[in-house]
Amino acid sequence: MDAADFKDFSKAMSDYIVEYLSNIRDRQVVPSVKPGYLRPLVPEQAPEKAEPWTAVMADIERVVMSGVTHWQSPRFHAYFPTANSYPSIVADMLSDAIACIGFTWIASPACTELEVVMLDWLGQMIGLPESFLARSGGEAGGVIQGTASEATLVALLGAKAKAMQRVKQEHPEWTEYEILSKLVGYCNKQAHSSVERAGLLGGVKLRSLKPDGKRKLRGETLQEAVEEDIRNGLIPFFAVATLGTTSSCAFDALDEIGDVCNAHNIWLHVDAAYAGSAFICPEFRYLMKGVEKADSYNFNPHKWMLVNFDCSAMWLKQPRWIVNAFNVDPLYLKHDMQGMAPDYRHWQIPLGRRFRSLKLWFVLRLYGVENLQKYIRKHIQLAHKFEELCISDQRFELYEEVTMGLVCFRLKGNNEINEELLKRINGRGKIHLVPSKIDDTYFLRLAICSAFTEESDIHVSWEEVKAAADEVFKAM
Template sequence: MDAEAFRKYGKEMVDIVADYWDTMRQRQPLPEVKPGYIWDLVPKDPPAEPEPWSRIFADIEPVVFQGTTHWHHPHFFAYYPTACSYPSIMGDILSGGIASIGFTWKSSPAMTELEMVMTDWLAKSIGLPECFLNSDPGPGAGMIQCTASDATLIALLSARARAVSAMEQNGRLNWLYSTISRALPTKFNLREMMKKVEQPSQEKSQSPESQIINFEHHDPVYFTKLVAYCSDQAHSSVDKGIMLAGVRMRKIKSTKDAKFNNYSVEPEVLEAAIREDRAQGYIPFIYVATVGTTNTCGVDSLTKLGPICNREMIWLHVDAAYAGSYALCPEFRYLIEGIEMADSFNFNCHKAMMINFDCSPMWFKDAREAINYFNVDPTYLKHEHQAVASDYRHLQVALGRRFRALKVWFVLRSIGTAKIQEHLKIMVDRAIQFAELIEKDDRFELFVPQHLGLVCFRLKGSDDINERLNTIINDDRRIHLVPAKAHGVYFLRFAVCNSETTEEDVKYAYNVITELAQPLLHF
């Protein structure tokens, strides 16, 4: 394909995408396919000769569209939103077209510099303190991760390294103290003795070519004492991150709070866990607070938990993957009250802020600390500006990174924050509408009050009848939603995922649900 062919077929691809969006309502949110369907549609062997684009384009409908779960369908109410907009797609087109890999400042100066500005724009838009800004003279910084799962893992590894460093330092001081103490009965010159004191030697029997390296700040001998905390309502990615970090996990029991009547961790429960674990010789080193839990959109109070974490020298990471976007609206700024006490903070623009996947900004109060923990510096990655420029490779697991800042730049410039606020408020209004329909229906009940764009509800009765209702709804395929469990109770989640979902769409979903529920009520 040369440039002229790219212009021709690239325009056709744009038309295909635009037509897909224009005809979304003619589809159903869930496809009629079964696992393995693709083998009947795609040859098992690759073609030896090139095929015309007309034939490739003809296969997009049966192979791709008919096997896609349409997350942007107005009758898709599952999980949480995945945001998108035409300006965001434009950003991905340009990112893919440039095809640079911004692991260091020098490898793509524009990628790094624009990301620094865009994370500042986002931070200012949602009301983060200045200490998190790249433009602030302090050590804080923002950058864009792939997902909230990546951000949580980075926070865990940063907190683990901080804890290990403290334990190593304490170990050195204790060893030094015991060494000097053993010599106290004899006459000695303290200054001379300090000159002679050496650290316990490493294994020196190994050949230089095959020495085992113990990375500073990451000595696994200390991991067994570390305990990471999170709510029992935290996302499964927190469990996975803690598992991959090789440390213990304690899930702090949540209870329904007075403010939202939703599940959150109370400060006295966290303090009791800290006391208990320290009494057993464990070291609590991080608390992953959730702002907008996946199950019920519950909120851990940062104003209550932050002072405890700060006092106890526990890293506070705030996972606001879904709800963080709503802090763009002043009336929802309560979500991040107390954020100044956090060590790191993350939310997904790609959930509700009209920016498509993947775009998950993360901020550090002290990025220099994290960079110190993650720095590996081979010759081929060094450059003459590294002493003064930001190299984002130090704040992520992968080396390479895409030009995600482009879609933030395009969306904020072409749509503006006021329009995004309107988009967020529409989704909240639709959720309120559905919650009111449920509350007026004697057959149903809200599991927790509606919060933001999520409504948690259930048929009055057993978990079994609600499980059957969920199965019937999704087998029917007119709408799509998913269930959840909290404290052993099964319920259904109605998440408004698109501002294109109208009041009529909400009524339609309610009618489908009540129609399919009716036969179950006679059992």
């Protein structure tokens, strides 16, 4: 493909994208295809000869769009949002064109340095203490991970390295595997599945602790677990506090948890994957009270801050624990400037990394903090609108207080009618929701996901929920 063709092709794609996003609410949000739908639509082998780009363009609707779940549609209320914006798309074009790999500083200084500074910008925007920022002049700073799963794993591995070193000094007679068998970490039972998975990957015990009646993990609960484990000869080393759980967007009592962790030399990681974007609005920062007691902090601008996946922002007060734990240093990756700037390859699981900070830079500048705050506030307001509609109907109840862009609700009554409700909502094919279950109570989650959602869309979604409820009661 030559330059002239690329100009035509990218122009055609821009036009297609605008058309797609502008009319996205008219598409069926979840496709009705069955597993295996795509294979018969394409040849069994790659073509021997080059095809024209117009042939590929012509296949997009037929092959791809017919099987896409439209996450950017205002009718999509499942999971949590994943971000999408025009500035971010253009930034990725540039990142792809430069196509550098930023594993060390010298491998592309701009790639490392823009990331360092963007994470300082972002850290200031959410009110992170200076002790997390590179601008403080110490070793602390931010890094862009691919996902919150990786950030949690990186934090756990750092915590493990730190604990191993300490215990080895205290008990030189213990083997590595003996120490490993004693390490224990903690999280809310409602923490994301990736936290449990990080424990499995890291090969350490992770205890899921019971939250209070508001689904929050409390300091007292953690304190009791830590004391119990110490009595049993275990070594508490790691805790995850979740700000905005996936099931119901509950917030752990970070301030209390921080005290327990600091008192017992436990690495505290904060997972604010979804809700963290809201902290760019000062009125929500009460939910992150105690953050200065944490060792690492993570949230996903690629969820709720208009930066396309993947952009998971993580800050570490002492990156040395992860840098030193996995430092393998072949000659072909050495350079003269080592130690004068971060070599991000040591801060993450993979070696390679894209120029991802460009997306952050474009989005922050082309929206400005003001418009990003407006965006967050609007989504939260829309969630409250749905909440209002929901409680105005006597048949419904809320499962959880609405603080962010998520509404957890259910029909008053047993789980079965709520399972039936969800089945009918999704079956009608107009909107898409997923359920959750806490302590045997099944409920529905409606997340405000799309950048295009307006109040009229909320009414449409509510009408769908109401109509499905009518069906449920009619069928009883």
